[in-house]
Amino acid sequence: MRIEDKMSKLMCQTGACSLVLGILSVISGLVLGIIGIVNGARLLRHHSDLM
Numbered sequence: 001m002r003i004e005d006k007m008s009k010l011m012c013q014t015g016a017c018s019l020v021l022g023i024l025s026v027i028s029g030l031v032l033g034i035i036g037i038v039n040g041a042r043l044l045r046h047h048s049d050l051m
Helices: 003-045
Strands: none
16 A cells, blocks of 8 residues: 555545544534523522522
8 A cells, every 4th residue: 555545544534533523512512502501591580599
């Protein structure tokens, strides 16, 4: 196997891995943001019960 073929295969695998990690980061960020908003709304709604 030539060095160019090895480099091309490695670059393809690295690009795919980076793409997957980027997608997972975006999804986890959205999920955590939504959970934060829901918890904040819950606290505001039950504010009078806490005091």
